[in-house]
Amino acid sequence: MTERKPLLSVEDALAAILAGAKPLGFEAVSLAEAFGRTLARDLVALRTQPPKNLSAMDGYALRAQDTGRPLTVIGESSAGAGFEGVCGPGEAVRIFTGAPLPQGADSVLIQEDAERDGDLVTARAGVALGKNVRVAGVDFREGETILPAGRRLTPADVAFAASADHPTLPVARRPRIAVLSTGDELVPPGEKRGPDQIVASNAYAVLGLIAACGGEAIDLGVTPDQPEAIEAAIRNALAMTIDVLVTIGGASVGDRDFVRGALAAEGMALEFWKINMKPGKPLIHGHIGQTRVLGLPGNPVSAVVCGELFLKPMIRALCGEPAGHKLEPAVAGADLKANGPRREFLRATLAWGGEGRLVATPQKDQDSSLNSVLARSHALILREENAPAVARGGDVRVLRLTE
16 A cells, blocks of 8 residues: 655745746836836935925024024025025025025924014024924935835835836836636626536636736636647647746546646646645646646635635745735634644634734634635634644734735
């Protein structure tokens, strides 16, 4: 009797998937197109902000040492149109928020603390040196690195880059990822179905995950459970010059599971098949030439969990981002029974508890076919292999689901 080979661990599976996953090059995009893209190299400021000392308030620019007597107002400074003269002893300049501080002035008296009488202004209270002044370069200086390579650009990041005078940004090329669903029982939403068929839904979760993580998603539709049809669909996908091929379904050991054989027929070098986790055991990973292949299970929850655990980090690595799993500490919102020999990922809701700790409450039904449960879940509770029972309020770790 031959000894059964141990299943691959989640860590080893992820390491194999990430091996050699490097950024695919970069391209320059406009600021309007940069949100959600990954910065390909460090970004350096092309200017100093603010370029001069500016007023932080409406009021009067003056010398702090002069605030014990009436001052003569000699002009005005507004944003975009500064006062060109010099503010000397006994003088003040009417100034507005964002306006350049006149030469000679070192502080700003806010208008609420000023008494104006014709061309004279008097401070009701003393003004500290440098009060209400935004010093040149307080935000950033020319030549300073303002954003690091590998950062997923937020709206604030894009505005930051614009303020540093960048009209375009160097971002990582999006990996092109084709998604192929398989199954005789699957029919696209809205189309006529036979009495034993169901609506295809898994691909939409995977396509959404790809887009959310920075990839370019290509929907190849549904292919029936026929080896020749699956092989033809794989050939068509490879002809599109893709970086990753994702298949959904047909990855297990049933008589109608043809995906692994079809991939092998099209030249896939298999890295691994099956991993020690639940849900998501029948996961395929390999390469066809330079194209990476990830075969996801067909159950809705299994496909999404494997996508979160393996496809998401792969996309991040191909974009030049940190690719590891981001686990967070939490407390269990219900009792958890002892776990078996496979690592398990429980769908759960998240809420903040009374002591400011994150509470993860597992869904009552963990069946891997239930889209409704998945849609109501915020995270996965990680249960290690052979983990002991955890009472309600005990410590757990969670992985947030992509929103």
